[in-house]
Amino acid sequence: MTLPYALFAAGAVIRLFDPRRHRPVDDRQQDDEGIDVFRSSRDATQWATVARPAITLTGGVLPSDVVPAYDEDARFYVAPPALAAIGGLLCIIDAGISPASLNDLAQFWLIPGGHGVGVVLLRSGERIELPWRAATALIGVAPLALPEPVRHAVAYAVHAGSLGDHLMSRFLARRLPMPAFPESLIGDIASRLQRSDRCTRTTAAAACGYLRDRAAYEGAAFVPSPSVLDEAVEFAANAPANGSSLRAA
Secondary structure (H helix, E strand, O other): OEEEOEEEEOOEEEEOOOOOOOOEOOHHHHHHOOOOOOHHHOOOOOEEEEOOOEEEEOOOOOHHHOOOEEEOOOOEEEOOHHHHOOOOEEEEEOHHHOHHHHHHHHHHHHHHHOOOEEEEEOOOOOEEEEEOOOEEEEEOOOHHHOOHHHHHHHOOOOEHHHOHHHHHHHHHHOOOOOOOOOHHHHHHHHHHHHHOOOOEHHHHHHHHHHHHHHHHHHHHHOOOOHHHHHHHHHHHHHOOOOOOOOOOO
16 A cells, blocks of 8 residues: 655644554555556655555553654654554454543544544644544453443444354344244344445344334234335434434434
8 A cells, every 4th residue: 555654734744654564565566466556646755655554552552552642853743553554454452451542542543434534633632634444453352341432433333244144143133032033034134234235233233223112112013024124224224323223213
């Protein structure tokens, strides 16, 4: 991938290229593979072609891993690990050690990253948004122990298609009561969710909420027909990000 050596915004310079984390690659190899088709039109002194970064933070995430460090002598900021992981992988081991810092990471990088942006906070309090996206893995923390913004960012924004039929069925079975929703019906719901381009785990949970509430409201008259299942998926795909249920609507 290609990234700038530095960014200039709000009167500040932020060094993005980090020789500790970014491994330069041969431009000609990138061009031959058709990966970096725009490289030749850019000033070689301003851009670096690097292998996709894989950054690991052991011992959890610290406040210094969220905001850029400032070099007093050189008078520029150094990109934090989250920003340095742009286009690659950000892996945090023992993620539950500092929940407050993990929550800050979610607010500045993981949640905005779902929309393709990241947030840089300068010493002046200025907030800068810039294009950013990276795959994130948290290791060594129970999901329920995570702050809610983190759970939403790294667990429930995952596309349902990435779970596979077996995992999606297990996900639904924990949220849909028997006998109103037998195993065969759950498999049908899982297939419909997998086929929905807009369906994340959040919307899958919202679809379950829709079906539970509708079954409770209609009682014995409730029939989980194919049209009802399609309505649940459509409702969930268009529901607010917090996964509002039928009762809340």
